[in-house]
Amino acid sequence: MTLGYNITMNEKNNLDTHHVKTVTVYASSSAALKPIYYDAAMRMGEILALSGKSIVYGAGGRGLMGALADGALSKDGEVRGVVPTFLQDLELTHRGLTSLKVVGDMRERKHLMLQHSDAVVTLPGGSGTYEELFEALTMKRLGQWVGPVIIVNTNRFYDRLLEFLEHSVSECFMGRSHLKMWSVVDEPEQVLEAIANADEWNSDALEYANVTSANA
Numbered sequence: 595m596t597l598g599y600n601i602t603m604n605e606k607n608n609l610d611t612h613h614v615k616t617v618t619v620y621a622s623s624s625a626a627l628k629p630i631y632y633d634a635a636m637r638m639g640e641i642l643a644l645s646g647k648s649i650v651y652g653a654g655g656r657g658l659m660g661a662l663a664d665g666a667l668s669k670d671g672e673v674r675g676v677v678p679t680f681l682q683d684l685e686l687t688h689r690g691l692t693s694l695k696v697v698g699d700m701r702e703r704k705h706l707m708l709q710h711s712d713a714v715v716t717l718p719g720g721s722g723t724y725e726e727l728f729e730a731l732t733m734k735r736l737g738q739w740v741g742p743v744i745i746v747n748t749n750r751f752y753d754r755l756l757e758f759l760e761h762s763v764s765e766c767f768m769g770r771s772h773l774k775m776w777s778v779v780d781e782p783e784q785v786l787e788a789i790a791n792a793d794e795w796n797s798d799a800l801e802y803a804n805v806t807s808a809n810a
């Protein structure tokens with residue numbers, strides 16, 4: 595089922611995502627993107643807010659981060675920012691968030707953003723977004739964090755990254771089962787469904803974290 599843009603509070607009850615209360619979103623800080631990216635980020639914020647999810651993100655006031663937060667806040671969503679001291683400056687940090695947690699450095703932030711989240715959504719981004727996505731995937735591979743990871747492939751932005759991940763499996767740097775660690779959707783409207791349908795994952799993942807001839 596593909597969700598329409600105007601998701602209603604009733605529709606959310608048809609999707610089994612009640613176990614997911616907090617969604618961490620990773621997204622670009624760039625203010626120089628094509629409109630299609632901001633539009634999708636804003637819709638992502640609206641959808642998560644309307645479905646009652648609390649959003650945790652990097653607290654940025656610009657780029658896709660800013661669009662996401664603006665979208666969620668416009669629908670009275672709860673948006674919690676986590677920002678390191680050196681980035682907490684009026685220009686970079688969103689001033690209208692539900693809460694803002696200031697931490698010592700990027701590592702502490704990354705850890706905190708993932709630690710309390712039930713699912714991760716990755717919008718298009720650059721090196722900061724990749725680092726956060728790969729932290730989530732690495733922790734998941736090791737069974738240390740086991741929630742759904744949804745990649746929103748707006749404008750097919752992630753096609754080459756996804757191809758490379760498949761290449762990593764075909765060259766046995768990851769096992770076939772690791773392909774189940776993430777789901778890919780084209781539009782934000784498909785994210786709740788992807789969360790509901792994400793493959794089960796648990797701490798046993800540590801047993802097959804290493805690739806051998808048995809699980810390649």
Ligand code: AMP
Nearest residue numbers: 620621622623652654719720721722723
């Ligand atoms: P990038 O994709 O390289 O633009 O980095 C975006 C990601 O890194 C976000 O998910 C943030 O957590 C973090 N980040 C990078 N730059 C900023 C910024 N100026 N303000 C807040 N967070 C940032």
